[in-house]
Amino acid sequence: MSWYIGTLKEVEAYNAKVNEAKAYKGSITSNWANPRQHPEDDYYAIIAKSGIEPDEESSLQFVEALGEDWTPTEETP
Amino acid sequence: MRLGLGLGVDSITSQKIGAGFTGILDEFTGAAAAYSVRRLSSTYTDGLIRVRRSSDDTEQDIGFDSNGDLDTTALTTFVNEDVDIYTSDFTSGNEDMAEVNGTGADGQSVAGVDDAYKFTLSGGSVAHYTRTNSAFDKVNSYDVSFDYYIPSGQTIDGIRVRTGTTSDGEYDQTTLDAWTSVAIEDWTPTSKSTCRFNALVGSSIDPIDADGDVFYLKNIVVTQTTADGHVTTWYDQAGSNNATNSTESEQPLIVDGGSVAQFDGINAIKTNGTSHQLAASLSLSTTAFSSFSVAGTDGAAGTSAQAIFGSNATAFYSQIKSYDLETRVSSSPVLTLDDDIGNNPNQMQLFSSINGTSEGNQYIDGTLGNRSPLDTSSSGGISETTVYIGSANGQRYLGGGISEIILFASEQSSNRGTVTTGGGTGIQGNINTYFNIV
Numbered sequence: 001m002s003w004y005i006g007t008l009k010e011v012e013a014y015n016a017k018v019n020e021a022k023a024y025k026g027s028i029t030s031n032w033a034n035p036r037q038h039p040e041d042d043y044y045a046i047i048a049k050s051g052i053e054p055d056e057e058s059s060l061q062f063v064e065a066l067g068e069d070w071t072p073t074e075e076t077p
Numbered sequence: 078m079r080l081g082l083g084l085g086v087d088s089i090t091s092q093k094i095g096a097g098f099t100g101i102l103d104e105f106t107g108a109a110a111a112y113s114v115r116r117l118s119s120t121y122t123d124g125l126i127r128v129r130r131s132s133d134d135t136e137q138d139i140g141f142d143s144n145g146d147l148d149t150t151a152l153t154t155f156v157n158e159d160v161d162i163y164t165s166d167f168t169s170g171n172e173d174m175a176e177v178n179g180t181g182a183d184g185q186s187v188a189g190v191d192d193a194y195k196f197t198l199s200g201g202s203v204a205h206y207t208r209t210n211s212a213f214d215k216v217n218s219y220d221v222s223f224d225y226y227i228p229s230g231q232t233i234d235g236i237r238v239r240t241g242t243t244s245d246g247e248y249d250q251t252t253l254d255a256w257t258s259v260a261i262e263d264w265t266p267t268s269k270s271t272c273r274f275n276a277l278v279g280s281s282i283d284p285i286d287a288d289g290d291v292f293y294l295k296n297i298v299v300t301q302t303t304a305d306g307h308v309t310t311w312y313d314q315a316g317s318n319n320a321t322n323s324t325e326s327e328q329p330l331i332v333d334g335g336s337v338a339q340f341d342g343i344n345a346i347k348t349n350g351t352s353h354q355l356a357a358s359l360s361l362s363t364t365a366f367s368s369f370s371v372a373g374t375d376g377a378a379g380t381s382a383q384a385i386f387g388s389n390a391t392a393f394y395s396q397i398k399s400y401d402l403e404t405r406v407s408s409s410p411v412l413t414l415d416d417d418i419g420n421n422p423n424q425m426q427l428f429s430s431i432n433g434t435s436e437g438n439q440y441i442d443g444t445l446g447n448r449s450p451l452d453t454s455s456s457g458g459i460s461e462t463t464v465y466i467g468s469a470n471g472q473r474y475l476g477g478g479i480s481e482i483i484l485f486a487s488e489q490s491s492n493r494g495t496v497t498t499g500g501g502t503g504i505q506g507n508i509n510t511y512f513n514i515v
Contacts, residue, residue, distance in 0.1 A: 001351055026136030027128050028309035033326040033352075036471075036501070047352060051211030051270060071381070072390070072472060073258045 002048040004060040011035045014060060018049045025026040039072045082374070098145060100314075100482070101507045104505040105492050108315040110359050112466065113481040114331075114344045115511060116145035116221040117314040120292075127310035128152065128331055132160035133215065134449075136309055139331075147344055149337045154305035156332040163209050165297035167194040174507070175232040178205040179276075184291065188226055190256055193295045196245035198233070198276055202486075212272040212299045213240065216334050221261040221272060225293075229253040232287035233279035240269035248279060255296075263302065272299060303335025308346050311355055311466065320466050329353040329467060329479075340373045340478025341425035343512055346467075350377055350476020362459030365433035366406050367489035368395055369504055371480040371512050373425040378476070385428065386482055387469030388461040389491040394469040395430060402439050402446070404430040407456035414439045414447030425478065427496065427514050429505055433488020442515045443505050445498025446477035480512060 004014055018032040036045040044064055054060045090158050102108055102118040111117050116124060124138030125147055139152045150471025166172070169184030169192070178200035185195040189512060198205040213219055224235060227250075235251035238261065245266035250259055274294060275282040306330035311320040322328050330338045330347040338347040348354070372385045378397040392408035400419040406412055416439035429440040439446045466476045483504070494503015501509045509515050 001349070004220050006114055024134050024325075026309065028127060028136055028321060028323050029134060029325055029328070034324055045288045049326075050214065053470065 002062065002064050003066055004062055005043060005045045005056060005061040006058070008035060008044045009046045010054070010058050010060050013058065014046055014048075014054050018052050018066045021052055029067065038068070038070060040069070045070065050065050086389070088241065100145065101504065104122075104507065105288075105489070105504050107485060107487060109361060109484045109486045110313045110318045110357060110464070111315040111483045112311045112320060113483075114147045114346070115481070116141040116484075120447050121314045121379055123311055125314075126308050126312065126331060128306045129325070129328060130156045130158070130160075130216070130304045130306055131310050132158075132162070132304040134325075147337075149344070152306065153331060153335070153337060157303045157335050158227045160301045160304070161298055162301050163212055163299040165194065165223075165295070166207075167295055167510065168192045172252075173209070174207045175210055176207045178203050179207060181207055187228075187293050188254075188256055188353075190224075190226070190293075190295060190356060193226070193293045195291055195293050196274070198274075198285070198290045199288050201288065202286035203282040205285055205287075205468040206273045206282075207294075208271045208273040209297065209299070209403070210271050213266045214301075215267050215270055216305065217301055217303040218265045218335065220300040220302055221264060221298070222300075224256055224258050224295045225250055225252075225274075226256045226293040227253050228291065231290040232274045233278055233285065233290045233292065235411060236292050237275040237277045238280050239273050239275060240266045241273055242266075242270055245269055249280075251277070266416060267348060286434065289512060304332070305330055305334065306332030306338075308355065313357065318357045318359040320357040320464075322355050327352050327354055329355065337341045338478070340480070341423065342477070343371070343425045343480055344480030345373070345480045346423070347478045348475045349468040350375065350474045351384065353474065354471065355466045357466070358461055358462065359464045360458040361484070362458070363486040364407070365486065365488040366430070366459060367432065367485040367487065368404070369481070369483045369493075369508060370395065370428045371425060371481075371514065372428060372475070372477060373507060374420070374475060374477040375424055376422045379416075381474040382473045383465070383477065384465070384469040384473040385475060385479060386466050386484075387473070388459075388464055388466055389470045390472045393459045393464075394459050394473070395428065396469065396473055402428050402430070402441055404432075404439060406430075406432045406437075407458050409457040412456050416441060425480065425512070425514055427505060427508055431488060431490055431493055435491065436488060436490040440493070440496075440505070443501060450477050473502055481508065488493065
């Protein structure tokens with residue numbers, strides 16, 4: 001699963017672009033993906049949709065997978 | 078999160094209210110919520126799941142057959158319905174092909190056929206092709222049909238249909254001076270998503286030095302013949318607390334590449350360990366709690382926690398961590414049932430958690446954990462309004478499969494029963510008999 005990483009505004013713009021392209025027709029499904037915030041830093045990731053790229057002016061970074069730093073540290077019970 | 082209560086039931090398949098059917102919820106009443114790939118109650122007549130097919134995002138409810146099993150025939154028929162992904166329109170001004178080392182022109186007339194697409198080679202001694210992008214999803218099967226015309230007397234003497242990678246399959250067409258129809262069936266490209274039409278000389282597509290040579294295409298249709306089926310709603314058979322997700326990339330699989338999803342040979346909702354989850358608006362406020370889950374985890378559970386269900390990572394969850402089953406039943410004070418016995422990765426298992434005034438234990442496949450019973454009746458208990466399946470609210474995603482989850486806001490010590498090979502008693506015995514886990 002590949003991702004785009006950038007600002008919240010950028011990942012939301014990408015999601016809106018996918019939603020527009022998809023034009024969902026089901027009664028439940030209405031959204032491509034939800035932005036995922038980095039646990040410690042102020043940037044976001046969103047799952048990439050195959051065949052749909054960000055707008056040319058976007059500076060979103062494409063990655064094949066999120067690094068371990070995107071996984072919150074687990075609390076020990 | 079765009080998650081909510083699923084209420085739409087507009088097209089349920091194969092509901093058969095068979096006389097004499099007795100489900101686990103008929104025998105053991107009072108469940109707070111119950112999700113399964115089987116029918117659980119004689120009074121339940123609605124769909125088991127609502128499914129979105131990946132080919133065109135259409136959704137449909139899928140029910141059970143006369144045995145109470147998930148209606149897999151209706152499921153695969155719906156998900157694998159042929160859907161045209163791309164249909165060419167080569168009337169003037171409408172062509173949408175992407176050319177590489179060549180130019181495209183629509184509205185062309187040749188050999189008695191109008192509104193054809195003409196590809197003219199350019200760029201010198203290189204590969205020349207035209208393509209339609211995003212034709213394939215690299216998982217499912219497709220039919221591709223088209224007409225072509227190649228004039229004789231040129232350097233090129235054919236076209237090759239391919240994706241860009243030889244291993245995806247290649248289909249050469251070499252008829253000259255006649256419009257010819259082609260039907261490629263059950264093509265399953267797994268590496269590339271584009272459908273290319275390459276110029277061909279003999280058996281070579283690269284390099285070709287034939288600037289000005291042409292071929293014509295018309296009536297290109299790409300039809301998806303298998304698809305993935307994603308669960309948008311897992312219906313609550315004990316009430317109205319349906320587990321839903323309106324976000325495509327978070328919906329678990331029930332059909333994978335055209336076939337019913339299974340985990341360890343058992344029909345299951347498959348979760349990817351990264352984004353898949355469903356959410357139920359389920360009010361749970363209790364100091365007595367019991368859960369029975371049929372689930373399996375992948376190898377990643379050996380190093381990181383994976384939640385079968387939960388509200389968040391601190392208050393309420395049931396998770397596999399280092400192959401131990403951990404279920405938090407109180408957040409203030411923190412109390413967590415820990416079976417302290419290992420489960421097996423990549424194996425479907427029955428996870429049972431019992432918590433109340435007389436028992437605080439967990440079981441895997443009916444085997445009691447070796448920790449001392451933990452009475453949490455005087456604890457703060459749990460107080461939740463949303464329960465997630467496949468994660469603990471976007472954390473600790475489960476990579477694996479889930480076939481059934483039954484939750485009780487009560488202690489079920491007297492009903493939990495036992496597990497024996499192929500059977501057993503009580504709730505665990507019913508589940509084991511149906512899913513044949515042990």
